[in-house]
Amino acid sequence: MRPYDCAMLNTSRDLSAREVEFLPFDLGKINSAKLNTLLKHQQLLHKGQHLYRMDEPCHALFIVRSGSIKTYTPTNNGDEKVQGFHLPKDLIGLEALSEERYSISAVALTMSTVYKLPIKSLEEIYKKNPRLGNKLHKLIGKVIDNNYRMFTLIGKKNSGVRVATMLLNLSSQYHELGYSATELCLTMTRKDIGNYLGLAEETVSRIFTQFHHLGILTADKKQLVIHDVKALNLVATGKST
Amino acid sequence: MRPYDCAMLNTSRDLSAREVEFLPFDLGKINSAKLNTLLKHQQLLHKGQHLYRMDEPCHALFIVRSGSIKTYTPTNNGDEKVQGFHLPKDLIGLEALSEERYSISAVALTMSTVYKLPIKSLEEIYKKNPRLGNKLHKLIGKVIDNNYRMFTLIGKKNSGVRVATMLLNLSSQYHELGYSATELCLTMTRKDIGNYLGLAEETVSRIFTQFHHLGILTADKKQLVIHDVKALNLVATGKST
DNA sequence: CGATGAGTTGATCTAGATCAAAAGCGGTGG
DNA sequence: CCACCGCTTTTGATCTAGATCAACTCATCG
Numbered sequence: 062m063r064p065y066d067c068a069m070l071n072t073s074r075d076l077s078a079r080e081v082e083f084l085p086f087d088l089g090k091i092n093s094a095k096l097n098t099l100l101k102h103q104q105l106l107h108k109g110q111h112l113y114r115m116d117e118p119c120h121a122l123f124i125v126r127s128g129s130i131k132t133y134t135p136t137n138n139g140d141e142k143v144q145g146f147h148l149p150k151d152l153i154g155l156e157a158l159s160e161e162r163y164s165i166s167a168v169a170l171t172m173s174t175v176y177k178l179p180i181k182s183l184e185e186i187y188k189k190n191p192r193l194g195n196k197l198h199k200l201i202g203k204v205i206d207n208n209y210r211m212f213t214l215i216g217k218k219n220s221g222v223r224v225a226t227m228l229l230n231l232s233s234q235y236h237e238l239g240y241s242a243t244e245l246c247l248t249m250t251r252k253d254i255g256n257y258l259g260l261a262e263e264t265v266s267r268i269f270t271q272f273h274h275l276g277i278l279t280a281d282k283k284q285l286v287i288h289d290v291k292a293l294n295l296v297a298t299g300k301s302t
Numbered sequence: 303m304r305p306y307d308c309a310m311l312n313t314s315r316d317l318s319a320r321e322v323e324f325l326p327f328d329l330g331k332i333n334s335a336k337l338n339t340l341l342k343h344q345q346l347l348h349k350g351q352h353l354y355r356m357d358e359p360c361h362a363l364f365i366v367r368s369g370s371i372k373t374y375t376p377t378n379n380g381d382e383k384v385q386g387f388h389l390p391k392d393l394i395g396l397e398a399l400s401e402e403r404y405s406i407s408a409v410a411l412t413m414s415t416v417y418k419l420p421i422k423s424l425e426e427i428y429k430k431n432p433r434l435g436n437k438l439h440k441l442i443g444k445v446i447d448n449n450y451r452m453f454t455l456i457g458k459k460n461s462g463v464r465v466a467t468m469l470l471n472l473s474s475q476y477h478e479l480g481y482s483a484t485e486l487c488l489t490m491t492r493k494d495i496g497n498y499l500g501l502a503e504e505t506v507s508r509i510f511t512q513f514h515h516l517g518i519l520t521a522d523k524k525q526l527v528i529h530d531v532k533a534l535n536l537v538a539t540g541k542s543t
Numbered sequence: 544c545g546a547t548g549a550g551t552t553g554a555t556c557t558a559g560a561t562c563a564a565a566a567g568c569g570g571t572g573g
Numbered sequence: 574c575c576a577c578c579g580c581t582t583t584t585g586a587t588c589t590a591g592a593t594c595a596a597c598t599c600a601t602c603g
Contacts, residue, residue: 134454142454156450158443165450187428187435194428201442202399208449209397209406213375213383215456216500220591251550259457261592266551282550282600461559492582502560507583523568523582 102177106130106169112153114166119157121179125149128173129248133256134165143257146170146249148234152200170248215259218299223258224268225297228278232287243287247280272296343418347371347410353394355407360398362420366390369414370489374497375406384498387411387490389475393441411489456500459540464499465509466538469519473528484528488521513537 103126106112112123115135130147144165147153157163158180187194214223236242247254251269252262269280277293279286287293295301344367347353353364356376371388385406388394398404399421428435455464477483488495492510493503510521518534520527528534536542 134450136454136458142458144450144453155443156447159440159447160443164447183439184428184432184435187425188432191425191429194425198424199400202396202401204446205449206397206400206405208446208453209375209385212385212449212452212456213377215453216497217377217383250548256457262549263551263593264591267591270551491580503581504561504583505559507581508559511583 104175104177106173106175108169108171110169112167112169112175113163115163117163119154119161119163119180121177122152122154122157122183123167123175123177125151125153126174126176129170130167130173130175131170131249131253132165132167141256143249143253146231146253146257148231149238152204155201155204220258220260220264220268221271221296222299223260224254224265225272225293227254227258228285228287229290229293229297232290243290245285247283247285345416345418347414347416349410349412351410353408353410353416354404356404358404360395360402360404360421362418363393363395363398363424364408364416364418366392366394367415367417370411371408371414371416372411372490372494373406373408382497384490384494387472387494387498389472390479393445396442396445461499461501461505461509462512462537462542463540464501465495465506466513466534468495468499469526469528470531470534470538473531484531486526488524488526 104112104123106128112130113119125147127149130151130153132144132147132153133141134144135141145153147167153167154163156165161180183197186197214226218226231245231247232242235245249257250262251265254260255262255265258265269278272278272293273280275289275292277287277289277296279288292301345353345364347369353371354360366388368390371392371394373385373388373394374382375385376382386394388408394408395404397406402421424438427438455467459467472486472488473483476486490498491503492506495501496503496506499506510519513519513534514521516530516533518528518530518537520529533542
């Protein structure tokens with residue numbers, strides 16, 4: 062299977078059948094004309110370009126369509142806390158619902174496109190299309206559920222488990238998108254990975270070489286090849302030595 | 303101001319004006335009869351009793367009305383990861399929206415009461431009462447926003463900052479509920495606090511005595527008195543020595 | 544080309560974990 | 574009422590995973 066390709070995409074406003082596949086909803090009865098009235102516009106982001114910044118007023122949520130988005134909290138001292146890496150089908154911006162103002166920032170790690178879901182249209186979705194509203198709820202639940210998994214990972218697990226788990230998550234997410242689960246492109250730096258997992262970049266690097274020596278994977282710069290998914294799973298579940 | 307009191311509460315089905323104050327919604331136009339059709343039943347929990355357990359099917363969200371609820375993820379080895387402590391007005395159970403099955407467990411730390419919000423009624427809320435639906439969205443946003451703060455706290459901050467921040471959060475939450483911000487009852491053990499913050503219980507204990515020596519607080523068993531909120535804030539923001 | 548940033552590897556240090564012991568304190572049952 | 578057990582908390586001593594510091598190698602790029 063082909064590895065994920067961040068190649069250029071069509072950026073027209075209307076959703077084609079192919080694109081609709083990429084939405085995290087089971088669209089069933091909803092035709093794309095109807096959907097277009099809810100998902101207004103899509104937006105193209107170049108590498109390094111921000112989708113939104115902390116403290117900006119929030120008028121919309123976003124669903125990633127292609128590429129890779131990093132969310133992070135800037136800290137007083139110029140540093141940052143990486144909060145997540147978001148691939149196609151991911152919903153982002155929920156954290157802003159409470160204050161109608163983004164409380165974190167989102168930046169494109171590669172050229173990316175996102176669908177814009179105006180907050181005003183949420184009400185309409187719930188009213189006119191309860192099934193879609195239900196899907197949205199499930200997505201919200203998934204975000205929160207995933208957060209709890211992260212708390213366990215960062216609060217209780219050692220560096221090897223953290224890195225292995227993160228790589229497996231990436232792998233399965235790519236797989237669900239129809240790409241290779243074993244050969245993929247890390248869109249983020251070692252430093253970003255470390256920051257996300259509560260580790261130093263040197264530690265991440267060491268774990269990578271350690272996994273390489275165990276024959277589990279090969280990580281050459283951004284290119285990652287997983288040779289032994291089973292072994293990686295054993296590490297992630299703490300069942301390895 | 304009186305410290306939070308976990309005393310016995312009336313457990314009748316209908317909401318009195320006094321109780322309505324305790325809901326996290328700005329109820330404005332909504333009269334309590336109408337609300338009763340949405341918030342079915344309330345539930346009394348004794349100390350140690352579970353509200354729900356991981357893997358159980360989920361039919362409802364809950365809003366804490368009184369007492370103190372701990373959520374946690376049981377781990378394979380009989381241990382657990384504490385995910386949160388929930389006080390009145392907190393919404394819990396969102397993580398179950400994605401699978402219609404709870405992915406964590408919730409247990410009462412003191413005698414508590416909760417309002418039950420059946421998932422089926424969510425649709426109705428959005429349809430018939432968009433204002434209330436909007437409030438629900440804000441609550442969801444708040445939960446997620448708070449999760450990001452926790453990621454930063456646990457991924458980047460040292461033990462002193464973690465404990466100070468947690469105590470200040472508790473303090474301000476009690477304050478918002480109309481209780482003393484400086485004199486409060488810790489409903490959880492040191493072990494729970496440590497587990498929640500990614501620290502050993504011994505570390506939490508040491509931080510408490512350290513804060514005591516600095517004149518910041520007195521923690522005698524469950525009883526906490528904050529003597530110097532300003533200093534505690536300095537610690538929490540990393541601006542202290 | 545120089546420069547700047549990403550990645551790797553080695554040496555050293557330290558915050559906080561772990562291990563150990565003891566004290567306090569309910570609760571229970573005879 | 575007392576003896577006992579189990580749980581929580583505290584404090585001290587020791588250990589270690591991972592941070593930090595430092596040096597070097599590549600790529601990429603204006």
